[in-house]
Amino acid sequence: MILGDNHDVVSAEKRFSGIGVSSGIALARAFVRNNFFVEPDKYIIDDVAKDDEISRLENSIEVTKEQIESLKNQVREAASSKGEENIFDAHLLVLEDKVVLDEVRRNVREDNLNIEYAFYGTMSNYIEALRKIDDRYLRERVVDIEDVMRRVLRNLSSGEKAEHSARHPHVLVVPELTPSDTAQMDHSLVQGFATEVGSYTSHAAIIARSLGLPAVVGINRFCEQVHTGDQLLIDGYNGVVVINPSTSTISEYELLKKEKDKLSKGLEKFIDKEAETKDGREITLSANIEFAYESDLAKNNGAKGVGLFRTEFFYMNASSAPNEEEQFQTYSEVAKGVDPDSVIIRTLDIGGDKLSENPVKAELNPFLGWRGIRVSLCRPEIFKAQLRAILRAASSARIGIMFPMISTLDELKRAKELLNEAENELINEGVVYQRPAEIGAMIEVPSAALIADQLAKEVDFFSVGTNDLVQYTMAVDRINEKVSDLYQPLNPAVVRLLRETISAGHDAGIWVGVCGEMASDLYFTPLLIGLGFDELSVGAPRVPAIKYAIRSLDYNVCKSMAEDALSDISPDQILERCKKIALDSYPELIG
Ligand code: PEP
Ligand code: MG
Numbered sequence: 001m002i003l004g005d006n007h008d009v010v011s012a013e014k015r016f017s018g019i020g021v022s023s024g025i026a027l028a029r030a031f032v033r034n035n036f037f038v039e040p041d042k043y044i045i046d047d048v049a050k051d052d053e054i055s056r057l058e059n060s061i062e063v064t065k066e067q068i069e070s071l072k073n074q075v076r077e078a079a080s081s082k083g084e085e086n087i088f089d090a091h092l093l094v095l096e097d098k099v100v101l102d103e104v105r106r107n108v109r110e111d112n113l114n115i116e117y118a119f120y121g122t123m124s125n126y127i128e129a130l131r132k133i134d135d136r137y138l139r140e141r142v143v144d145i146e147d148v149m150r151r152v153l154r155n156l157s158s159g160e161k162a163e164h165s166a167r168h169p170h171v172l173v174v175p176e177l178t179p180s181d182t183a184q185m186d187h188s189l190v191q192g193f194a195t196e197v198g199s200y201t202s203h204a205a206i207i208a209r210s211l212g213l214p215a216v217v218g219i220n221r222f223c224e225q226v227h228t229g230d231q232l233l234i235d236g237y238n239g240v241v242v243i244n245p246s247t248s249t250i251s252e253y254e255l256l257k258k259e260k261d262k263l264s265k266g267l268e269k270f271i272d273k274e275a276e277t278k279d280g281r282e283i284t285l286s287a288n289i290e291f292a293y294e295s296d297l298a299k300n301n302g303a304k305g306v307g308l309f310r311t312e313f314f315y316m317n318a319s320s321a322p323n324e325e326e327q328f329q330t331y332s333e334v335a336k337g338v339d340p341d342s343v344i345i346r347t348l349d350i351g352g353d354k355l356s357e358n359p360v361k362a363e364l365n366p367f368l369g370w371r372g373i374r375v376s377l378c379r380p381e382i383f384k385a386q387l388r389a390i391l392r393a394a395s396s397a398r399i400g401i402m403f404p405m406i407s408t409l410d411e412l413k414r415a416k417e418l419l420n421e422a423e424n425e426l427i428n429e430g431v432v433y434q435r436p437a438e439i440g441a442m443i444e445v446p447s448a449a450l451i452a453d454q455l456a457k458e459v460d461f462f463s464v465g466t467n468d469l470v471q472y473t474m475a476v477d478r479i480n481e482k483v484s485d486l487y488q489p490l491n492p493a494v495v496r497l498l499r500e501t502i503s504a505g506h507d508a509g510i511w512v513g514v515c516g517e518m519a520s521d522l523y524f525t526p527l528l529i530g531l532g533f534d535e536l537s538v539g540a541p542r543v544p545a546i547k548y549a550i551r552s553l554d555y556n557v558c559k560s561m562a563e564d565a566l567s568d569i570s571p572d573q574i575l576e577r578c579k580k581i582a583l584d585s586y587p588e589l590i591g
Contacts, residue, residue: 013246016219018194019481020239021205024214025257026192027250030232030243031166032173032223039228040116040153041166050108053115057104060155061095067151068092090141094148100126116156117229123149124227171232175223177204187211187291192234194241196222201467201487201517202479207290208236209520210539212297216241218481263588267544271302275536275547277529281555284535285547286341288515292330295337297540302547305341305398307537308463308515309334311386312350321382327389335397342398342437344463344537345390347383347415348376349404367468367477372405377414387422391433402440402463407447409454416458442515444468449497452504462505463537466516470494489518490571490578495527499566502532513537522590525549526581527574530562545589552585 032039045053072088094100100122107118123145130142172190176197190213198204198217208215214236226232226243233242233253237260242249275285286307287298298306309331315321322330335343351371363369376383390401403415416439426433441458443449444465452462466489471478473494476486488494498514505512513535518524520538525546528536538546561581565574582590 012244013249014225014243016222016225016241016243018216018219018222018239018241019198019200020215020236021198021200021217022208022213022215023236023260024192024212024234025236025253025260026171026214026234027245027253028169028171028191028232029166030173030226030228030230031170032226032228034175034223040114040120042117042121042229043114043167044112045108045114047112050112053108054105056156057115057119057152060152063155064148064152065092065095068095068148090144091148094145095152116153119156120149120153166228171234173223173226173232192236194219194222194232194234196220197481199479199481199484199487201471206288206517206539209542210288210290210294212541264544267548270544270547270551271300273302273547273551275304275550277550277553277555277558279555281529283529283533283550284513285543285550286344286535286537287540287543288537289334289540292334292337294540295334295343298543299338301540301543303338303341303540303543305338306334306343307513307535309343309345311346311348315348315350321385324385324389327386328392331389331393331399332397335393335399339397342400344400344402344438344440346402346404346442347373347386350375367471373403373411373415374405376403377411377418380418383418384422384425387419388426390436391419391423391426392431394434394436395432399436400438400440400461401436402442402461404442404465405444405468406441406455407445409451409458412441412455412458443501444472446473446497449501452501453507456504456508456510459510461510462501462512463535464498464501464512464514464516466494466514466518469497469516470518473497488571489521489524490527490574492566492568492570492574495531495565495574498531506532511535520546522546522549522586523575523578523582526553526558526585527562527565527578529553529555530558530560530565532559532562549582549586549589553581554585557581
């Protein structure tokens with residue numbers, strides 16, 4: 001068995017399709033976390049713990065009864081009450097159902113199940129059976145019973161923090177994975193994830209790819225259909241998820257996994273090689289990372305340093321902004337991890353879909369709102385703590401810095417002024433520091449691409465954030481699947497902006513890279529190389545394949561294709577050109 005642990009597969013398999021946003025195959029037990037309710041984890045307890053577990057449930061039931069009685073009194077006392085409080089009698093009856101409670105005790109005594117799961121499992125079976133009965137009154141009672149069950153489970157976990165993640169390897173199932181979920185999850189246990197909402201460029205998808213975790217998003221009403229403890233197979237290549245896969249499905253996937261593993265093994269021999277086209281054009285191929293520990297992944301996959309270190313993610317778990325010292329330690333650690341190559345630190349880019357816990361109240365249009373450099377310029381104390389940390393870390397490592405979401409020349413100038421101020425503070429305090437080796441601007445907004453000639457005079461490089469550049473050029477929310485057909489990286493408008501940015505950068509003598517997800521797509525590599533990008537920065541696990549692709553391409557062929565593509569009138573035409581070269585050059589990667 002190469003695919004995870006296969007427990008007793010008894011139920012019939014069920015297949016679902018969604019969008020595969022991170023390739024790979026995972027097989028593990030599901031851990032389902034609803035926005036409103038966390039299905040309890042299932043585990044085996046020691047014999048000696050059984051009595052304690054059962055009395056925990058009994059206590060929790062007593063507490064629940066008291067809460068329901070008090071709710072009943074509140075409703076009765078309400079002036080407008082017309083006997084609605086009687087609904088709570090039905091709730092109290094559920095808590096006295098001897099058949100259910102005996103079954104729960106039996107699960108604990110005979111099967112050594114933890115009490116949360118024993119209670120949850122028994123109640124769920126009961127609910128499932130009621131749902132199937134052809135009696136409207138009984139079916140409607142399901143809602144009451146679920147309500148009571150959740151209340152008991154909440155009381156069982158009160159006093160401790162509710163179990164937020166499983167304690168064993170699992171596939172995480174959630175309606176939507178927020179960036180803070182991804183920051184909180186135990187990366188050593190999560191084998192992959194499946195969500196109801198999401199898109200290829202949502203941050204959850206980006207993180208899945210950068211950690212090499214198979215992921216499928218956009219599976220309609222999935223959370224209702226899978227339960228914690230079900231075996232779950234995630235096929236991130238084809239966007240398929242299978243609940244309780246049969247033995248023949250597992251064998252089929254074992255074969256696919258073997259094939260893919262063979263391909264990755266083959267790519268390993270290029271890890272130490274340069275990312276250079278067949279006719280000698282050298283490309284800097286670096287990695288995008290979100291967490292400090294990924295610097296090892298970058299190195300082990302043969303990346304030339306880190307081209308984008310997103311720094312918002314360590315703000316996610318914290319109740320306040322991280323202090324200068326904490327940031328200094330993290331930046332130094334990452335820089336040490338990729339030494340002698342460099343790391344480009346992107347200053348804070350909260351807002352958009354990256355920080356739902358933004359202290360500012362929710363905006364109607366977050367992607368067009370207070371985000372990226374706009375926040376940093378309004379919060380100089382937070383921004384300067386970050387700049388000081390970067391300047392200090394640069395004293396002993398090769399560190400670059402870049403500013404996100406630049407839309408005007410003035411913003412870029414003000415960001416640089418604050419960098420100077422932070423530097424002067426350190427000089428006055430006698431603190432050791434160094435100017436970053438390179439200062440760059442991200443080109444993610446069409447206005448920035450159109451004034452790239454003016455911006456170029458202020459910086460040492462441009463890094464194009466295509467995830468945002470595409471959404472702002474096409475006026476299409478990058479995480480809204482309803483308009484995803486308009487999210488067109490190869491739209492002639494986007495391709496022209498890329499070309500303009502490169503020309504402006506090169507005319508000013510600075511290098512130009514791409515750190516958006518376009519750089520990770522093997523079909524787009526011929527176009528990006530042909531347009532003249534000097535650097536591509538991609539999720540670390542993607543580095544070997546992109547390096548292989550670059551080494552299989554001829555720059556001059558790509559260049560003339562890109563020139564022709566600039567006169568194309570549709571994304572499909574451009575894609576056809578790209579596909580042709582990709583298939584001629586590295587069919588084994590995409591065929
Ligand atoms: C981008 O917009 O392409 C980018 C790299 O930044 P982010 O995805 O973090 O917005
Ligand atoms: Mg961006």
